[in-house]
Amino acid sequence: MTPRRKTHQINVGGVLIGGDAPVAIQSMTSTYTYDIDKTVAQIRNLAEAGCDLVRVAVPKKEDTAALPSILEQSPVPIIADVHFHFERALEAIDAGIHKIRLNPGNIKDRKQVDRVIAACRDKGIPIRVGVNEGSVVERQDKNLRAAQKQTLSENPRDRLVQLMTHTLEDYLRIFDENDFHDVCLSLKSIDATIVIDAYRAASKQFDLPLHLGLTHAGPPETGRIRSVASLGTLLAEGIGDTVRISYASDPVHEVEDAKELLCCFGLRNRVEPELIACPTCGRIEIDLIKLVADVRLKLATIKTPVKVAVMGCVVNGPGEAEGADVAIFAGKGRGIIYVQGEQTRTVTEDQMLEALYEECIAFAARVEKGEVQLSNHSVSIVPPAPLPRSDGSIPLTVMK
Numbered sequence: 070m071t072p073r074r075k076t077h078q079i080n081v082g083g084v085l086i087g088g089d090a091p092v093a094i095q096s097m098t099s100t101y102t103y104d105i106d107k108t109v110a111q112i113r114n115l116a117e118a119g120c121d122l123v124r125v126a127v128p129k130k131e132d133t134a135a136l137p138s139i140l141e142q143s144p145v146p147i148i149a150d151v152h153f154h155f156e157r158a159l160e161a162i163d164a165g166i167h168k169i170r171l172n173p174g175n176i177k178d179r180k181q182v183d184r185v186i187a188a189c190r191d192k193g194i195p196i197r198v199g200v201n202e203g204s205v206v207e208r209q210d211k212n213l214r215a216a217q218k219q220t221l222s223e224n225p226r227d228r229l230v231q232l233m234t235h236t237l238e239d240y241l242r243i244f245d246e247n248d249f250h251d252v253c254l255s256l257k258s259i260d261a262t263i264v265i266d267a268y269r270a271a272s273k274q275f276d277l278p279l280h281l282g283l284t285h286a287g288p289p290e291t292g293r294i295r296s297v298a299s300l301g302t303l304l305a306e307g308i309g310d311t312v313r314i315s316y317a318s319d320p321v322h323e324v325e326d327a328k329e330l331l332c333c334f335g336l337r338n339r340v341e342p343e344l345i346a347c348p349t350c351g352r353i354e355i356d357l358i359k360l361v362a363d364v365r366l367k368l369a370t371i372k373t374p375v376k377v378a379v380m381g382c383v384v385n386g387p388g389e390a391e392g393a394d395v396a397i398f399a400g401k402g403r404g405i406i407y408v409q410g411e412q413t414r415t416v417t418e419d420q421m422l423e424a425l426y427e428e429c430i431a432f433a434a435r436v437e438k439g440e441v442q443l444s445n446h447s448v449s450i451v452p453p454a455p456l457p458r459s460d461g462s463i464p465l466t467v468m469k
């Protein structure tokens with residue numbers, strides 16, 4: 070992991086973005102913002118799932134009219150997503166919004182952009198300046214346009230990345246001229262490789278915080294891969310101050326996946342159990358896939374980041390489960406449970422789920438009382454040695 074790049078820090082309603090602040094998770098509601106009850110309900114669900122900031126669309130005046138009530142009820146800071154109508158930004162600022170997302174390219178009159186910037190400065194509200202692949206524009210200035218043509222790559226992909234960063238430069242010039250620097254940046258594309266290159270380029274060029282995201286990533290099944298490939302690469306390179314994973318789905322899934330991604334990189338501490346499980350193979354002797362699914366549901370009730378391993382045998386399982394606080398190694402009809410490396414119980418197959426859950430609950434309670442500490446990857450599990458069967462074959466697990 071490359072150490073995180075330090076950027077200028079902005080404050081979004083008390084959530085810090087950039088500098089040495091943790092990478093913030095954000096998402097966007099899919100409700101009509103004017104429907105206050107549904108919007109607040111979704112914001113609460115997102116916050117409950119671990120979302121730090123929520124963006125809402127405000128295409129109409131009735132949407133900004135709903136903001137005071139939404140802001141009053143929201144447990145997290147709210148961002149107004151503004152396109153085309155600068156009035157919506159001014160109304161959102163008046164309502165007490167915590168951040169504005171603005172694309173100066175679709176607000177044609179420069180004076181209107183200046184008014185939004187002035188209003189944000191007065192209230193100490195930061196602005197995200199976003200460039201999407203579809204919104205790159207030629208430079209307005211003829212001389213700059215001619216100079217730009219000579220420097221653009223002939224490779225269409227590279228040219229697109231260059232145009233995106235050039236467009237961002239043009240937008241940022243407006244903010245510089247207004248001496249307004251509480252800005253964060255985004256450069257989104259549907260193409261993971263363009264996202265990676267665009268953010269890499271922006272991270273070299275600007276010291277402003279970066280909002281990572283793909284646009285139109287698709288349903289979770291495919292969007293997840295694109296998002297992890299692009300955002301994961303950037304995060305591993307120390308790039309990114311806030312992330313939004315976007316799916317054509319319930320936005321709660323975006324937050325769950327963003328949280329898991331940040332936890333994988335050690336950029337966020339787990340607050341819930343972590344479940345590791347073997348993929349199963351020809352040695353498996355129980356329906357481990359079902360057991361894992363059942364364990365996952367059960368663990369959702371525990372609010373301590375216990376590391377739990379569900380393994381199909383003792384052949385490779387112990388090594389792979391090393392570091393788990395509570396682990397089960399399942400064999401034909403039986404399972405052996407370990408707690409921080411100590412074998413505690415041997416149970417029958419029909420007892421596995423409840424027994425493992427009981428051990429997890431008991432362990433979590435001891436953690437909460439300060440009697441034990443969560444594992445730090447140093448727990449070593451030494452399994453019982455497999456004994457050969459009478460036909461010479463190696464059994465999958467050995468039960469005492």
Ligand code: SF4
Pocket residue numbers: 347348349350351352353380381382383384385386
């Ligand atoms: S733990 Fe055992 S059953 Fe599971 S994948 Fe590894 S060897 Fe196969």
